[in-house]
Amino acid sequence: MRLTPMRTALPLACALFLWSAFAGCEGAAEPSRVTLPLRADASGLSPAESDLGYAVEITEAKLSVADFTFATPGELHTRWLRLTSVARAHPGHYEGGSVIGELRGRFVVDFMASEGTLGTATMLVGTYASANFRFETAEDDAAPPLAGHTALLRGRASRDDASVTFTFVVDAPAMRELVGAPFEATLTETSGGALGFRLLSYDPRSDATLFDGIDFFALDADEAGEIIVDPTSEGAASEAYFELRRRLLAHDFYDVRHLPEE
């Protein structure tokens, strides 16, 4: 029996449809989503004692960042829907997994401000393990001295009944991403509340503080009781700058928490 083109095409199309349906079954149903506000959370910035014995109190902490993404545990490589992409990273405790949540845009995060949200994150229902974002340079219209830089930290360091105030202004390398900040949460369609983004003055996992290795008094060469360290600093101040920058660029000193509705 000779087949007409139509008679040949029909079963072929059916077969291809069935095959593609089975092959692509992991993306066959769109997962449920939930939207949650992401806000700065100051609870990680409590006073901490550094390895050099300074009691460090942060009074101002601002950070210019962009494009938060939130990922599942493990080294998954499943490509989901439009929202998702595969996170690929160097090995680390919280790295890897598939991105199933996001909040795009540029933000200046004022950690000490108790009000306001950065935006509304769109999250697929599921279990999360990590958060990622990109460091940015604050626009010129940001309040100085943050304008044109990535981070501003102000505070007071005290030891042996003496103290200095400090200002650190830090630049991140261009397009520098932070990968693998802890974000351990399971979100359902009914999850409410908010996501809290924290900068941590103390990392309990490594028992290290943000200002470890920085000898504040040694930086106060003129004994004026005030030190200012920025990307143009030289000598010991430059070493302190890079010491702090290394930690500010590390996932140990950030996390994201799900804050259920009160």
Add this chain to the structure above:
Amino acid sequence: MKLHYFLSALVLALLASACGDDGDAEGTIVVTAYGEEFVEEGLTTDDGWDVQFDRFDVSFGGVSIADAIVTAATTVDVAVPSAGQGHEIGRVTVPTGTYDDARFTITRVAIEGRAQKDGVEKRFALAFDDAVSYSLCETSTRVRKGAEARFEITIHADHLFFDSRASAEPNLLFQALADADADDDDVITEDELEAAGLGAYDPGSDGADIDNLWDYLERLITEIGHADGEAHCVATRIVD
């Protein structure tokens, strides 16, 4: 009408078989280790140092592909010129098909070389003993009947001179390593690197605990293994 069902089933069967093997047919996978021209011929860093490797020994603790063990353990000096072919470290005969299950472990890297700039020569002889398992490489190896396929373990030696573990386009630098030669005897040692701060180097999101050049190099060395050129693998440090 029955013919339509038969054709549908036939097409499905053909499509399914395209992803599998070809009956009892077999082919060979040749596994090589290649250090690229960076190792075999040397490289010039972005800050103007000409680096030559006299030795770049990579010790493998085990290499497998297609569910077959290629070699249990071997050491390859990838600094030896190979005309771009790499050094064969083993071969296995396997059923025809496409394989993406290659795994290998690098247990030790020992390097020896020198860098020159403006009449100054700095020598180094360093060994790194952190074992790293590489798996889930983003490549596949197609084995055809009676033919030889290749799986290349590519060693990216230039990564040793990256100034950042986080940047997509890091600089290739040697000056910081040269400056680590504190006693100025033109030999850069492990102790000197351990005493040298990182300066502007960026050790990455997981690099908060890396605060000297030796620790930085130790971390970089765990990321030099790749597959078939540029394909990434999941690298897992093996902790004793």
